[in-house]
Amino acid sequence: MAQYRREMLESEMKxxxxxxFSQLKDPRLKDKFIDINMVRLSKDKSYLDVYVSSLDEDIDTIINILNNAKGMxxxxxxxxxxxxxxxxxxxxKDEGxxxxxxxNKLIEKIEKNEEGK
Structure with missing residues (x-):
């Protein structure tokens, strides 16, 4: 039962x-695609870990901006x-x-090497 409640809370928090994200007024986030891949609530419910990815190259900057706005x-x-x-x-940062x-790049490289033999 507790696991179900935690999953419901995680879903609502996500x-x-x-x-x-739409309330953030930082101009560096304008026109950035930010995706939440996973949200994990600790067992004691004191921490919410949010794993974020972005198609933009400056994901570290995005993470810093979001961590600065975590109070909001x-x-x-x-x-x-x-x-x-x-x-x-x-x-x-979600590194998955x-x-x-x-x-995938390594697999493609191996396949090319196999074809060359």
Whole structure:
């Protein structure tokens, strides 16, 4: 039962954070495609880890901007979800996409080497 509740909270928080992206007024985020790949709420509900990816090359800058605005996201969660303790929001770079691209490139390279033999 507790796992189900945590998954529901994660889903709602993901929606709220996505809505919060539109409220950010930083010009560096204008016209940037930001995708939330995964949201994980800690077991004690004190931390919300948000894994973000972007098609833009400056993902580290985007992560820094989002981490600087994490108070706004926490306030947004507090206003919309009734919880005893509102989690601290932490944004992380999701490296899963980059890893899969690297793996695909390696596979293509191996296939080209195999064809050349």
């Amino acid at each position: 929606k709220l954070i996505t809505q919060g 996201f926490r306030t947004l969660i507090a206003k919309n979800i009734k919880m005893f303790k509102v989690p601290e929001v932490r944004f992380h 996409i980059e890893a899969s691209i690297r793996i």
